Amino acid sequence: MSAPEGPAVSLRAVRKVYGTGSAEVAALRSVDADFGRGTFTAVMGPSGSGKSTLLQIAAGLDRPTAGEVLLAGHDLAKLSETKLTLLRRDRIGFVFQAFNLLPSLTAELNVGLPLRLAGRKPKRKAVLEALGAVGLADRAGHRPAQLSGGQQQRVAIARALIARPEVVFADEPTGALDSASGRQVLGILRDLVDRERLTVIMVTHDPLAASFSDRVVFLADGQVTGELTEPTAEAVAARMTRLEAPS
Numbered sequence: 001m002s003a004p005e006g007p008a009v010s011l012r013a014v015r016k017v018y019g020t021g022s023a024e025v026a027a028l029r030s031v032d033a034d035f036g037r038g039t040f041t042a043v044m045g046p047s048g049s050g051k052s053t054l055l056q057i058a059a060g061l062d063r064p065t066a067g068e069v070l071l072a073g074h075d076l077a078k079l080s081e082t083k084l085t086l087l088r089r090d091r092i093g094f095v096f097q098a099f100n101l102l103p104s105l106t107a108e109l110n111v112g113l114p115l116r117l118a119g120r121k122p123k124r125k126a127v128l129e130a131l132g133a134v135g136l137a138d139r140a141g142h143r144p145a146q147l148s149g150g151q152q153q154r155v156a157i158a159r160a161l162i163a164r165p166e167v168v169f170a171d172e173p174t175g176a177l178d179s180a181s182g183r184q185v186l187g188i189l190r191d192l193v194d195r196e197r198l199t200v201i202m203v204t205h206d207p208l209a210a211s212f213s214d215r216v217v218f219l220a221d222g223q224v225t226g227e228l229t230e231p232t233a234e235a236v237a238a239r240m241t242r243l244e245a246p247s
Helices: 051-058 081-091 107-117 124-133 149-161 179-196 233-244
Strands: 009-018 025-035 040-044 066-071 092-096 167-171 199-203 215-220 223-229
Touching: 009 051, 025 051, 025 223, 040 051, 040 179, 040 233, 051 066, 051 167, 051 199, 081 092, 092 149, 107 124, 107 149, 124 149, 124 179, 149 167, 149 179, 167 179, 179 199, 215 233, 223 233
Parallel strands: 040 199, 040 215, 092 167, 167 199
Antiparallel strands: 009 025, 009 066, 215 223
Protein backbone atom coordinates (compact mmCIF):
# COMPACT_ATOMS: atom_id res chain seq x y z
CA MET A 1 0.00 0.00 0.00
CA SER A 2 1.43 3.37 -0.95
CA ALA A 3 1.75 6.11 1.65
CA PRO A 4 -0.92 8.81 1.68
CA GLU A 5 -0.11 11.96 -0.24
CA GLY A 6 0.60 15.25 1.44
CA PRO A 7 2.53 16.27 4.57
CA ALA A 8 2.66 14.11 7.69
CA VAL A 9 1.69 17.12 9.83
CA SER A 10 0.23 20.48 8.80
CA LEU A 11 -0.50 23.57 10.87
CA ARG A 12 -2.85 26.15 9.41
CA ALA A 13 -3.29 29.58 11.01
CA VAL A 14 -2.54 28.07 14.42
CA ARG A 15 -2.84 30.47 17.31
CA LYS A 16 -2.26 29.67 20.98
CA VAL A 17 -3.12 32.13 23.73
CA TYR A 18 -2.53 31.66 27.44
CA GLY A 19 -4.33 33.75 30.05
CA THR A 20 -7.05 36.34 29.54
CA GLY A 21 -7.40 40.09 29.52
CA SER A 22 -4.30 42.02 30.56
CA ALA A 23 -2.56 38.71 31.39
CA GLU A 24 -3.07 37.31 27.87
CA VAL A 25 0.06 35.98 26.19
CA ALA A 26 0.11 34.81 22.56
CA ALA A 27 2.55 31.88 22.38
CA LEU A 28 1.80 31.22 18.70
CA ARG A 29 0.50 33.80 16.21
CA SER A 30 -1.15 32.41 13.07
CA VAL A 31 1.50 29.78 12.36
CA ASP A 32 1.47 27.90 9.05
CA ALA A 33 3.86 24.96 8.67
CA ASP A 34 4.09 21.64 6.84
CA PHE A 35 6.24 18.67 7.84
CA GLY A 36 6.81 16.22 5.00
CA ARG A 37 6.57 12.46 5.32
CA GLY A 38 9.88 10.72 5.76
CA THR A 39 11.71 13.94 6.62
CA PHE A 40 13.65 15.20 9.63
CA THR A 41 12.75 18.76 10.66
CA ALA A 42 14.33 20.77 13.47
CA VAL A 43 12.40 23.62 15.10
CA MET A 44 14.52 26.38 16.63
CA GLY A 45 14.12 29.83 18.09
CA PRO A 46 15.11 32.03 21.01
CA SER A 47 13.76 31.32 24.48
CA GLY A 48 10.05 32.17 24.52
CA SER A 49 9.71 31.93 20.73
CA GLY A 50 6.96 29.30 20.94
CA LYS A 51 8.88 26.25 19.70
CA SER A 52 7.86 23.97 22.57
CA THR A 53 4.26 25.14 22.27
CA LEU A 54 4.35 24.34 18.55
CA LEU A 55 5.64 20.84 19.27
CA GLN A 56 3.00 20.17 21.92
CA ILE A 57 0.18 21.36 19.68
CA ALA A 58 1.45 19.49 16.60
CA ALA A 59 1.65 16.32 18.71
CA GLY A 60 -1.83 16.70 20.17
CA LEU A 61 -0.54 17.27 23.71
CA ASP A 62 -2.17 20.70 23.79
CA ARG A 63 -5.01 22.27 21.82
CA PRO A 64 -4.73 25.45 19.76
CA THR A 65 -6.83 28.48 20.57
CA ALA A 66 -7.59 28.75 16.84
CA GLY A 67 -6.52 27.12 13.59
CA GLU A 68 -6.12 23.57 12.27
CA VAL A 69 -3.63 20.85 13.12
CA LEU A 70 -3.77 17.98 10.63
CA LEU A 71 -2.07 14.66 11.36
CA ALA A 72 -2.75 11.40 9.55
CA GLY A 73 -5.75 13.05 7.91
CA HIS A 74 -7.31 14.11 11.20
CA ASP A 75 -7.86 17.65 12.47
CA LEU A 76 -6.61 17.23 16.04
CA ALA A 77 -8.52 20.27 17.25
CA LYS A 78 -11.82 18.55 16.40
CA LEU A 79 -11.12 15.19 18.05
CA SER A 80 -12.60 14.23 21.41
CA GLU A 81 -10.13 13.60 24.22
CA THR A 82 -10.67 9.85 23.84
CA LYS A 83 -10.01 9.84 20.10
CA LEU A 84 -7.04 12.14 20.55
CA THR A 85 -5.56 9.79 23.16
CA LEU A 86 -6.00 6.82 20.82
CA LEU A 87 -4.39 8.70 17.93
CA ARG A 88 -1.41 9.68 20.07
CA ARG A 89 -1.04 6.08 21.23
CA ASP A 90 -1.23 4.52 17.78
CA ARG A 91 0.23 7.13 15.40
CA ILE A 92 2.71 9.21 17.40
CA GLY A 93 5.98 8.52 19.21
CA PHE A 94 7.61 10.81 21.77
CA VAL A 95 11.21 11.31 22.84
CA PHE A 96 11.95 13.84 25.58
CA GLN A 97 15.07 15.32 27.16
CA ALA A 98 14.36 13.26 30.29
CA PHE A 99 14.46 9.60 29.36
CA ASN A 100 11.38 8.76 31.50
CA LEU A 101 12.35 5.10 31.86
CA LEU A 102 11.03 3.10 34.81
CA PRO A 103 14.11 2.22 36.88
CA SER A 104 12.75 -1.14 38.06
CA LEU A 105 12.14 -2.43 34.52
CA THR A 106 14.64 -3.80 32.03
CA ALA A 107 15.18 -2.13 28.68
CA GLU A 108 12.99 -4.79 27.07
CA LEU A 109 10.11 -4.15 29.50
CA ASN A 110 10.46 -0.36 29.20
CA VAL A 111 10.19 -0.60 25.42
CA GLY A 112 7.10 -2.79 25.58
CA LEU A 113 5.40 -0.68 28.26
CA PRO A 114 3.32 1.56 25.93
CA LEU A 115 1.68 -1.51 24.40
CA ARG A 116 0.98 -3.01 27.82
CA LEU A 117 -0.59 0.25 28.98
CA ALA A 118 -2.79 0.10 25.88
CA GLY A 119 -3.94 -3.38 26.84
CA ARG A 120 -1.87 -5.14 24.16
CA LYS A 121 0.74 -7.77 24.82
CA PRO A 122 4.00 -6.77 23.13
CA LYS A 123 5.62 -9.40 20.97
CA ARG A 124 9.15 -10.07 22.18
CA LYS A 125 10.41 -10.20 18.60
CA ALA A 126 9.05 -6.71 17.90
CA VAL A 127 10.58 -5.34 21.11
CA LEU A 128 13.98 -6.82 20.30
CA GLU A 129 13.74 -5.46 16.75
CA ALA A 130 13.06 -1.98 18.15
CA LEU A 131 16.07 -2.30 20.46
CA GLY A 132 18.10 -3.63 17.54
CA ALA A 133 17.17 -0.57 15.48
CA VAL A 134 18.94 1.60 18.08
CA GLY A 135 21.86 -0.80 18.52
CA LEU A 136 20.86 -2.16 21.92
CA ALA A 137 19.57 -5.69 21.26
CA ASP A 138 22.33 -6.97 23.56
CA ARG A 139 21.17 -4.71 26.42
CA ALA A 140 17.56 -5.96 26.57
CA GLY A 141 17.99 -7.36 30.09
CA HIS A 142 19.70 -4.28 31.54
CA ARG A 143 17.93 -1.81 33.82
CA PRO A 144 18.36 1.95 33.31
CA ALA A 145 20.95 2.25 36.11
CA GLN A 146 23.12 -0.23 34.19
CA LEU A 147 23.03 1.92 31.04
CA SER A 148 24.75 5.17 30.10
CA GLY A 149 22.70 8.29 29.43
CA GLY A 150 23.06 7.83 25.70
CA GLN A 151 21.95 4.21 25.95
CA GLN A 152 18.94 5.22 28.06
CA GLN A 153 17.90 7.75 25.41
CA ARG A 154 18.27 5.06 22.75
CA VAL A 155 15.95 2.83 24.80
CA ALA A 156 13.51 5.77 24.89
CA ILE A 157 13.71 5.98 21.08
CA ALA A 158 13.04 2.24 20.80
CA ARG A 159 10.02 2.72 23.09
CA ALA A 160 8.78 5.49 20.79
CA LEU A 161 9.12 3.13 17.80
CA ILE A 162 7.34 0.09 19.25
CA ALA A 163 3.89 1.10 18.00
CA ARG A 164 5.34 1.88 14.54
CA PRO A 165 4.24 5.54 14.65
CA GLU A 166 3.83 7.78 11.65
CA VAL A 167 5.57 10.69 13.37
CA VAL A 168 8.10 10.92 16.20
CA PHE A 169 8.24 14.19 18.13
CA ALA A 170 11.54 14.82 19.92
CA ASP A 171 11.86 17.61 22.49
CA GLU A 172 15.54 18.44 23.13
CA PRO A 173 16.47 14.73 22.84
CA THR A 174 20.19 15.41 23.35
CA GLY A 175 19.82 18.07 26.05
CA ALA A 176 20.91 15.74 28.87
CA LEU A 177 23.69 13.99 26.94
CA ASP A 178 27.38 14.60 26.37
CA SER A 179 28.40 15.51 22.83
CA ALA A 180 29.47 12.01 21.78
CA SER A 181 26.26 10.37 23.05
CA GLY A 182 24.21 13.17 21.53
CA ARG A 183 25.78 12.61 18.12
CA GLN A 184 25.03 8.89 18.37
CA VAL A 185 21.36 9.52 19.20
CA LEU A 186 21.04 12.04 16.37
CA GLY A 187 22.69 9.60 13.97
CA ILE A 188 20.11 6.97 14.92
CA LEU A 189 17.23 9.39 14.28
CA ARG A 190 18.81 10.37 10.95
CA ASP A 191 19.17 6.71 9.97
CA LEU A 192 15.56 5.93 10.89
CA VAL A 193 14.39 8.75 8.64
CA ASP A 194 16.58 7.61 5.76
CA ARG A 195 16.01 3.88 6.13
CA GLU A 196 12.49 3.57 7.53
CA ARG A 197 10.96 6.77 6.09
CA LEU A 198 10.09 7.85 9.61
CA THR A 199 8.97 11.45 10.09
CA VAL A 200 10.84 13.24 12.88
CA ILE A 201 10.04 16.72 14.24
CA MET A 202 12.61 17.88 16.79
CA VAL A 203 12.83 20.95 18.99
CA THR A 204 16.42 21.84 19.80
CA HIS A 205 18.59 24.78 20.81
CA ASP A 206 21.75 23.14 19.48
CA PRO A 207 22.97 24.07 15.97
CA LEU A 208 24.94 20.83 15.73
CA ALA A 209 21.82 18.80 16.49
CA ALA A 210 19.90 20.79 13.89
CA SER A 211 22.56 19.98 11.28
CA PHE A 212 21.39 16.35 11.30
CA SER A 213 17.98 17.44 9.97
CA ASP A 214 16.79 18.03 6.41
CA ARG A 215 15.32 21.42 7.27
CA VAL A 216 15.28 23.89 10.14
CA VAL A 217 12.16 25.98 10.83
CA PHE A 218 12.89 29.15 12.82
CA LEU A 219 10.44 30.81 15.19
CA ALA A 220 10.51 34.19 16.90
CA ASP A 221 7.76 35.81 18.95
CA GLY A 222 5.35 33.00 18.12
CA GLN A 223 5.75 33.29 14.35
CA VAL A 224 7.67 31.39 11.68
CA THR A 225 10.45 33.70 10.51
CA GLY A 226 12.07 31.45 7.91
CA GLU A 227 13.67 28.11 7.25
CA LEU A 228 16.96 26.60 6.19
CA THR A 229 17.37 23.47 4.05
CA GLU A 230 20.47 21.25 4.03
CA PRO A 231 21.57 23.00 7.24
CA THR A 232 25.10 23.15 8.57
CA ALA A 233 25.87 23.88 12.21
CA GLU A 234 27.60 27.10 11.17
CA ALA A 235 24.67 28.36 9.08
CA VAL A 236 22.18 27.51 11.83
CA ALA A 237 24.30 29.25 14.47
CA ALA A 238 24.55 32.36 12.31
CA ARG A 239 20.77 32.46 11.80
CA MET A 240 20.15 31.99 15.54
CA THR A 241 22.59 34.80 16.36
CA ARG A 242 20.57 37.14 14.17
CA LEU A 243 17.28 36.03 15.73
CA GLU A 244 18.60 36.52 19.25
CA ALA A 245 20.16 39.93 18.56
CA PRO A 246 18.32 42.90 20.13
CA SER A 247 16.05 44.60 17.60
